[in-house]
Amino acid sequence: xxxxxxxxxxxxxxxxxxxxxxxxxxxxxxxxxxxxxxxxxxxxxxxxxxxxxxxxxxxxxxxxxxxxxxxxxxxxxxxxxxxxxxxxxxxxxxxxxxxxxxxxxxxxxxxxxxxxxxxxxxxxxxxxxxxxxxxxxxxxxxxxxxxxxxxxxxxxxxxxxxxxxxxxxxxxxxxxxxxxxxxxxxxxxxxxxxxxxxxxxxxxxxxxx
Amino acid sequence: xxxxxxxxxxxxxxxxxxxxxxxxxxxxxxxxxxxxxxxxxxxxxxxxxxxxxxxxxxxxxxxxxxxxxxxxxxxxxxxxxxxxxxxxxxxxxxxxxxxxxxxxxxxxxxxxxxxxxxxxxxxxxxxxxxxxxxxxxxxxxxxxxxxxxxxxxxxxxxxxxxxxxxxxxxxxxxxxxxxxxxxxxxxxxxxxxxxxxxxxxxxxxxxxxxxxxxxxxxxxxxxxxxxxxxxxxxxxxxxxxxxxxxxxxxxxxxxxxxxxxxxxxxxxxxxxxxxxxxxxxxxxxxxxxxxxxxxxxxxxxxxxxxxxxxxxxxxxxxxxxxxxxxxxxxxxxxxxxxxxxxxxxxxxxxxxxxxxxxxxxxxxxxxxxxxxxxxxxxxxxxxxxxxxxxxxxxxxxxxxxxxxxxxxxxxxxxxxxxxxxxxxxxxxxxxxxxxxxxxxxxxxxxxxxxxxxxxxxxxxxxxxxxxxxxxxxxxxxxxxxxxxxxxxxxxxx
Numbered sequence: 001x002x003x004x005x006x007x008x009x010x011x012x013x014x015x016x017x018x019x020x021x022x023x024x025x026x027x028x029x030x031x032x033x034x035x036x037x038x039x040x041x042x043x044x045x046x047x048x049x050x051x052x053x054x055x056x057x058x059x060x061x062x063x064x065x066x067x068x069x070x071x072x073x074x075x076x077x078x079x080x081x082x083x084x085x086x087x088x089x090x091x092x093x094x095x096x097x098x099x100x101x102x103x104x105x106x107x108x109x110x111x112x113x114x115x116x117x118x119x120x121x122x123x124x125x126x127x128x129x130x131x132x133x134x135x136x137x138x139x140x141x142x143x144x145x146x147x148x149x150x151x152x153x154x155x156x157x158x159x160x161x162x163x164x165x166x167x168x169x170x171x172x173x174x175x176x177x178x179x180x181x182x183x184x185x186x187x188x189x190x191x192x193x194x195x196x197x198x199x200x201x202x203x204x205x206x207x208x209x
Numbered sequence: 210x211x212x213x214x215x216x217x218x219x220x221x222x223x224x225x226x227x228x229x230x231x232x233x234x235x236x237x238x239x240x241x242x243x244x245x246x247x248x249x250x251x252x253x254x255x256x257x258x259x260x261x262x263x264x265x266x267x268x269x270x271x272x273x274x275x276x277x278x279x280x281x282x283x284x285x286x287x288x289x290x291x292x293x294x295x296x297x298x299x300x301x302x303x304x305x306x307x308x309x310x311x312x313x314x315x316x317x318x319x320x321x322x323x324x325x326x327x328x329x330x331x332x333x334x335x336x337x338x339x340x341x342x343x344x345x346x347x348x349x350x351x352x353x354x355x356x357x358x359x360x361x362x363x364x365x366x367x368x369x370x371x372x373x374x375x376x377x378x379x380x381x382x383x384x385x386x387x388x389x390x391x392x393x394x395x396x397x398x399x400x401x402x403x404x405x406x407x408x409x410x411x412x413x414x415x416x417x418x419x420x421x422x423x424x425x426x427x428x429x430x431x432x433x434x435x436x437x438x439x440x441x442x443x444x445x446x447x448x449x450x451x452x453x454x455x456x457x458x459x460x461x462x463x464x465x466x467x468x469x470x471x472x473x474x475x476x477x478x479x480x481x482x483x484x485x486x487x488x489x490x491x492x493x494x495x496x497x498x499x500x501x502x503x504x505x506x507x508x509x510x511x512x513x514x515x516x517x518x519x520x521x522x523x524x525x526x527x528x529x530x531x532x533x534x535x536x537x538x539x540x541x542x543x544x545x546x547x548x549x550x551x552x553x554x555x556x557x558x559x560x561x562x563x564x565x566x567x568x569x570x571x572x573x574x575x576x577x578x579x580x581x582x583x584x585x586x587x588x589x590x591x592x593x594x595x596x597x598x599x600x601x602x603x604x605x606x607x608x609x610x611x612x613x614x615x616x617x618x619x620x621x622x623x624x625x626x627x628x629x630x631x632x633x634x635x636x637x638x639x640x641x642x643x644x645x646x647x648x649x650x651x652x653x654x655x656x657x658x659x660x661x662x663x664x665x666x667x668x669x670x671x672x673x674x675x676x677x678x679x680x681x682x683x684x685x686x687x688x689x690x691x692x693x694x695x696x697x698x699x700x701x702x
Contacts, residue, residue, distance in 0.1 A: 041701045048610065050697035071614050078612010085700065091604045106612035149611075161701075 001026040001189045002047075002157055007056035009042055016054070019043050020207055022191075026156070029180060029190040031199060034209030043209065044161050044193045048081060049073045061156050078107035082150030082188065084179065086162035088142040090134035096121070096145055097130045100152050107153040120148045123185070124178060140171045144178065151182045158183050160192045164199060172198055211589035212633050218583030219637025219676060224644050225576055226668045231645075233565070236262070239377050240557040242312045244539065247276060247288075247546060248528035253555035254564060260291050260528035261557050263301055263377050267293055270525040271552045273386075279546065280529070284538035289530040292386045294393055295349035300335055302349050302365070304386035304526075310371070312530070313378040319343060320369030327388045329365045332381045333373030341367050349392060363392045390524055583679065590629055591683035598622065598687045605691050606699035618691040626684020627677060634676040638669065 002024040010016030017039035024030050034040045045051045047058060049065045058065050060080060065073060090099045100117045121127050124144045134142055143163065150158050160179060164172040176192075176199060183190040192199065200206070240261055248256045249269030258265035273290065280288035289312065292304035303309075307322055315333075320343045323330055331341045341347070346364040365384065373379050531554075533539060539556065546554035598605065605618055 041697075045697040045701070050610070050700070071616070074609065074612055074614040077610065083610050089603055089607050091607070092601075102608070103611045106608060106617075108612070 001028070001061060002191070003057075003059045004047070005057045007043075007046060007058065008054045009039070009046060009051065010054050017042055019046070019056075019209070022207065024189045024191065024205075026189055027184065027187055028205060029183065029203050030192070030205045030207065031203040032191060032193040032207050032209065033195065033197075033200065034193075035195055038209040040193050040195065040209060041161065044159055047157075047191065048083060048159055049077050075108065078103075079109070079153060080156045082153065082155035082158045082186075084143070084146050084150045084158065084160040084163045087166055088134070088139075088146035090142075090145070092133070092135060095131050095133050096126070096137075099134060099145070100149055103149045103152050109153045111154070116152065117148075120152050121145075123182070124148050139166065140174070143167065143171070143175055147175070147178055147182055151186045151188070154186050155188050158186075158188045158190045160190065160194075162194050162196065163192060165194060165196045169198065172196070176202060211586055211593045212629055212636070214582065214586035214589050215630060215633030215676070215679075216636035216640060218579055218586050219634050219672060220640035220644065221579035221582065221637075222576065222672055223638050223641035223669055224648075225572060225579065226666060226672070227641060227645055228648070229568075229572055230666055230668070232568070235376075236561050236564075238375070239313075240561060242532055243530045243557050244533045245531040245543060246528055246555050246557060247271065247279060247531055247552050248555070250551065250553045253553065254560045256528065256553065256555045257557050257560040259293075260530065261377070263303070263381065267527045268553070270527055271529070273524040273526045275550060275552060276526060276529045279531075279550070279552075282538075282542065284534050284542060285531055286534040287532040290386055290526045291528045291530065292389045292526045294389050294527075295351060297347050297349050297365070297382055298339055300332075300339065300380060300382055302329070302382045302384060302389065304384050304389035306386070309383065309530075310378070313374050313376040315374055315376075315378045316372045318370045318372045320367070322369055323383065323385050323388075324368075326385065326391050327363055327365050328368045328384060329388075330369040330371060330383045331367055332379045332383065333371045334379040335382065336370050341370075343367050343370065351393075363388075386524070386526060583676075586633070587679040587683045590626060590680065591686065594622065594626060594629075594684055594687040595690070598690055602694060602699050605694045606696045609694060609696040610700065615692045615694075618694065619688045622688035622691045623681055623684045626680040626682075626688070628680075630676045630680025630683075633680075634673055637676075 002022060004019065004022045006021065007019040008016065009019075019039070022030065032040065032043065042051070046053050049058075049068070053066055056066070060076075063076065065076065068076060090096075091102060094102060097114065097117055100120070101112075101114075104112045104116075118127060118130070121130060124147060126141065126144055126148065129137060129141060129145070134145060137145065143166075147163075150160075158179070163179060164175050167175060179190060179192070192203065243261060246256055246260050248260055248267065249271050251268030255265050256268050259267040276288065276290060279285065287308060289306055289308045290304075291309075293301060294304075295302040310316075310322070317330070318333070318336075320330070331339070335341060345367045347367075348364055365382075365388065371378060371383075531538075531542075533542070543554040543556060546552055608618060609615075
């Protein structure tokens with residue numbers, strides 16, 4: 001599903017990273033652990049196609065995203081990659097439903113409609129929040145909406161950037177469970193990039209930067 | 210904020226456009242069929258404003274006989290007399306002929322046209338404003354506005370109401386010229402109880418004693434005043450004659466003459482004559498006297514005199530609206546009238562163009578200010594979009610992470626600028642319509658003048674295009690910024 005080979009990236013001649021090769025099968029979970037300054041975020045940006053590597057390959061579902069033209073990459077990202085960030089961000093002017101619809105829109109998803117949105121939200125116990133504005137929700141709820149958004153288009157790959165570090169232990173466990181659960185339902189591989197050691201023992205596949 | 214500014218700019222420009230268009234339309238609509246206006250000497254613009262648009266004071270009066278003489282000129286197809294002098298609650302009462310209605314395609318909504326003295330037909334807008342209905346009677350006030358002196362003796366009676374035409378006709382009370390003369394005779398000689406008898410008398414005399422009139426009239430009426438009379442008369446016929454001849458020969462003999470005799474104005478007449486005599490004598494004797502006397506006197510006796518007596522004795526009107534038979538009239542008549550008669554001729558088209566030239570400077574200035582406002586509002590839209598997008602940078606990056614392309618974000622921001630400008634435009638147009646409504650009501654109460662609220666002018670189409678371009682321009686840089694959004698950096702910060 002996801003393979004990286006000899007991935008390197010350099011911001012300047014002084015600061016450059018090289019990343020371990022990854023092999024993640026469909027439906028598998030992987031924890032990428034690393035302290036600050038080890039290039040976690042850079043690695044994630046590479047995987048998401050936000051930045052281009054200096055060298056190496058990233059293949060998602062046999063597509064080499066390092067070779068894709070920008071526009072194709074944007075579209076590919078929307079369709080095949082779902083993302084969850086440390087703090088959830090939404091378009092402020094839109095409510096929960098509209099934010100999810102926007103995700104469907106940009107992904108040019110074939111399966112649109114409020115049916116999917118409602119199903120997804122109810123799986124995350126958010127069905128009552130459909131018309132709420134995200135900034136009015138609690139942090140935990142916001143993170144759940146973010147997860148809903150990440151899985152709404154049935155992506156092949158879910159990238160989670162420090163999804164639990166802003167949460168307390170209780171919510172941390174909950175979010176992790178939800179991520180794995182939803183990834184499984186969507187049939188997506190899950191990659192969690194974090195320095196949060198609480199997750200260390202909860203996912204078998206681990207890579208340290 | 211920037212939206213409001215934008216709307217203001219659009220609103221002001223649109224308001225200007227409407228006002229210019231409407232003024233233009235109104236001014237040109239109202240000179241339809243009027244090639245030339247003849248009135249008393251004075252400002253030609255004033256003459257046009259007063260007698261075509263009814264928004265200024267008349268320059269004075271002219272002799273009806275003189276005007277009628279002119280009317281017979283072969284180059285003139287139609288001459289419509291106008292007489293002012295009274296108003297009712299500030300709305301002018303216009304004495305005229307039925308032909309005046311045809312100028313503005315005025316049609317009766319109900320009732321009938323005036324046929325007799327003191328019968329009035331109400332303009333289309335005034336039925337509601339003044340609440341006048343057929344059969345109503347009212348007293349006019351002397352002057353063109355206000356109601357200081359009311360003519361209580363003669364009540365006008367409403368006999369008809371006109372349809373609205375969108376022209377000056379809507380704002381007038383129309384009657385026959387005789388009505389105004391009647392009211393004013395009453396006014397001037399209110400103390401004269403025999404007024405009506407006197408009038409009848411005059412008519413009879415006028416008709417029966419055409420020839421005798423000049424020489425024998427006074428004799429019949431006043432032996433006592435022979436002396437004065439003869440003196441005066443001689444003056445009239447002799448030295449003063451050409452003066453009177455053109456302006457008011459009949460005047461003195463008819464109206465004043467009668468009055469003088471009966472009321473004892475001979476003294477005044479005598480005095481006046483003396484003065485005239487002394488002053489005018491030399492003049493006229495020296496230069497004009499012989500000439501006028503010989504040619505003009507006969508003329509008058511032959512044609513005009515009868516005519517005057519028959520139609521309306523030495524009466525005055527305010528102006529006459531002339532329609533030429535051919536464009537040749539335009540070339541010859543104004544010069545002829547201005548040079549050879551005590552009247553002046555003014556060409557409405559020419560004067561209106563002059564007036565518009567005067568307006569143009571002011572309109573251009575205001576338009577410049579409005580354009581400046583629009584440009585400032587454009588800059589303001591730019592700044593607010595720019596700041597807004599800085600705040601929403603994260604949202605843009607988020608959209609990218611959800612699969613939006615650079616191009617989509619660019620288009621999105623440009624659309625935002627467009628939408629702001631469209632809303633601003635609509636708001637502005639709405640504001641201008643509102644403004645026109647308000648202006649309209651102010652102008653209507655102050656000037657009795659209708660501003661038509663026009664819709665969908667071509668210029669407003671151009672204004673829309675300009676607004677859209679401005680919106681896109683203002684959004685262009687912010688949109689470029691959106692295009693350039695660095696997702697990785699933005700999301701990880």
